[in-house]
Amino acid sequence: MSTTTTILLEINALQVYYGDRLIAHIPDAVRMYRGECIGLIGENGAGKTSLMRVLAGQLEADAGQVLRHGIIEVVGQWDERSQMEQPPADIQTLSGGEWTKRRIAAALATGADILMLDEPTSHLDVQSIRELEKQVRAYDGLIIVISHDRTFLNEVCTRIWELEDQKLHIYSGERPGAYKQYREEKERINKEMWRAYHNREAERERLQEMIGEKKSSASKASRPKKGLTSKEMRLARPHFNRKQAKQEKTVKAMEQRLSKLVSMPRPYEEEKLVFDVNYHNPIRSKTLLEGEGLQLRLPSGLISGSAALSISDLGLGDAASRLRGEDPSQEGRTLLSPLSFRIRPGMKVAITGSNGSGKSTLLHTLLRAYDQACQDGEWKRAAEPTEQGVLATGQWRLSPRMQVGYFDQRVDQLDKNKHAVEQVRATTSYSESIVRIALARLHLSGRLALQPVGTLSGGERVKVQLIKLLLSGCNVLILDEPTNYLDIQAREQLERVLKDYPGTVLFVSHDRTFVSAVATHELRIDHTAPYFKAMDEVNVNEPEHKGSLVQARAEGPYRNGQSKGATDSKERNIATHEERMRFELEWNRVLSALSLPQSDAAKANLEQQYSQLLVQRRNLNL
Known part of the structure; x- marks a missing residue:
């Protein structure tokens, strides 16, 4: 926390309601100082944005007092852009990342004493988030930020405010490290x-x-x-x-x-979700899918008037700013230099890269190849242009035993009249009790699990769709930005579920904590130096993505330009030291438990875990 004693914001005996529902009761006096950065966290729907708007003076408090001692600037969420008094002329063509960066830059330029940011990292790639972290740390004022990005919070915050059960819990810490200290205290x-x-x-x-x-x-x-x-x-x-x-x-x-013993409820303890390995059709072969010489390029003619597609149609995010007539040299630009890689069953692969680098496009080419292979039975096929017109060359080799489930934020395929349990049960053979446990892991329990999906929030519907995929018979999940719309608690639960999932996962995410927790490997999409590496060779929390980090990766397997033969020896031993240690601990725990007397239910549970570990043991070549 800053040593300055200049008070910029004070609250006392504050109460905030949303309709007739109390969302925040802060009975004590709280002061905020120049030089502080306060991270406001809590579950979706807890009332974080409403509390921020009360602090900013955009809403009136229902009780209590807010004293403001400086100029306030608020940067709302991208979804609120239509509410701006003077929106920029090109607002409809701006991507989420472009709009966010422009709004933050404008707010910083005002010289306001108090800056309030509502989920500023939602549409930013990792490089842009790192730039924002520098700006926040250098800001000479008070910042209050709502965010679900744990790495960002840890890098910039001096205090963490958690809004939970209508109460504000305040945790002080050091910068960097405040979020980590908050977690340790919790x-x-x-x-x-x-x-x-x-x-x-x-x-x-x-x-x-x-x-x-x-x-x-x-x-x-x-x-x-x-x-x-x-x-x-x-x-x-x-x-x-x-x-x-x-x-x-x-x-x-x-x-x-x-x-007279004080009544004390049992602390919350989540039920473990145990997957049935055999239900997910385990693939016994060494290779699940292979990309050979894959390359992505933008077609020529995008900038000319004869272009058939708009830049936004291509789904290239912030790349649009480089192609919107400002830089004709981008016509025919290479998104992905030729890259070869091999993915084994059970891997959890993070597909990373800046906005507009072609991450989602690569997934679309893979899905296109898979769909066509399912129709004609040809599992070795050339990569083809996407429906959006991005050119793709190279070759895919797919396992005929692949059963793919795809998630891309669209939840319109859900039946709005059915509740969450019905939605999931319709596509799974898991019992209702397992379905309820899975939904509860993402905080969809009780009445939420039994009310029509059409009445749920966007984030809650995303959770239903994710659980629907996880409990389907698929053995390969392809997830495009699965953490969008999820709060911190839901992200942490999804991390645990994905790590336990017995199949293979390919996912796109800019959440560095999520990537570090889930991924066993990283597939980096880049127009000059793409690579495919085990995570023990990748430091996703390095302050800068260039320089020493890229140089350290230069020896990695399947780096751009490296021959397939040169990587085969490394492929034979892909299990990292950490993976082996985790596996051995779990293996010994299950074997020890099986040697002891157990109830029938407990024994069946342990046998399922043992079957899952056998598959993992083969995948790790142990």
Whole structure:
């Protein structure tokens, strides 16, 4: 936190409602200072944007006070661009990334004391996010930012505000590192909750056991010993009654202690989602798919008046700014230099690159080849131009056992009248209990799982579509920006589910934390130096993407221009040290558990995990 003491924003006893629903109650006084960057986080729908608008003065607080000591500039989400008083003339042709960068640059240029940013990284590629991080760190004022990008929050924030259950929880930290420190504090609190819960349960069990023993002892104390005469029994009765009364008094005291134990709910513990490996049709071969000499180029004639497609039709994002008549030399530009790579079953491959580099286009060429192979049975085929007109050359080799599921943010194929459980059950053989567990992992439980999909938010429908794919019989998932519209909690859950998924995953994402958590390999799309590498050779959190990082990658397998033969020896040992360590720990845990007595349900669960580990063992060549 900055050493300056200039207060720029104050709140006191604040209450914010959305309609008749309380979304934020902050009873204490909170001050914000020049030089701070506050990350406002929370689940989607928690009220983060409404709270920010109250702080900015765009909405009135329902109770309490907000004191502002400087000029405020707000950069809203891309979806709010139509609400601008003076939108730029070319707003309809700007991509999300272009619009976001332009708005942030304009806000910084105003010299405002307080800058508020609502999800500024949503449409930016990694390079643009890094540039934004530099701008935020250099800003001489107060910044409040809503974001689900954990790496970004960790790089720029000095404090984390978490809006949870209508309460604001404040965590202070250092920059960089505030988000990591917040996570560590949350984990510490969670461990303390579990420790307190287990201690209370142990005390409850101890008291209950002692009460049972004392009651049994008291009942025996009232009975004189056998062999006494009637006279002896009559004389001993007062003694035994006193003994019984004393023990009953002890029992009563213990029962009072038991009743006074503070009631403590069991901390939340998510149910583990166990995939049935055999249901996902495991591929036993060494190779799932192979790209040979793949190259992507923009067609000539885009800039001339005879162009049949607009730049936005090509789906090239920020590349549009380079092609919108400003730089005719971009006609026929190479998006992807010739690249060869081989993907094995079980790999989790992150497809990375700047906006407009051709990541989604490469996926479209793969999907086109797969669809045609399913129709004519030819699983080795030349790459073909996309429907959008991007030229593709090279060759695809696909496994005939591939069963592909594709996700691209479009949820219009969902039946709006059916609820989430029905949607997923329609395309899976998993039981309803497994479907509910999977939905709950992405926070779609209770009434949300049983209300019509048409009434859900866009982010909630995205979750339904993702679970629908994960529980289908597919053994290959292709996910184009799966984390868009997901909050931090949902992203973390998706990471865990994808890591447990027994099939192969190819995904596009600019979320560096997500990529680092899920990917075993990275396929970098670049017009000069593309590559395919194991993640232990890639540092996705390097401050800059150029220079030393690219040089360190120069020795990687399937780097541009490297012969296939030169990489075969490395391919035989693709399992990283970290992968092997994780596998060995899990393998030993399951084998140990199987050697112990288990209930039928627990044993079946362990056997499923064992089958999944066998497949993973083969994939890792262990």
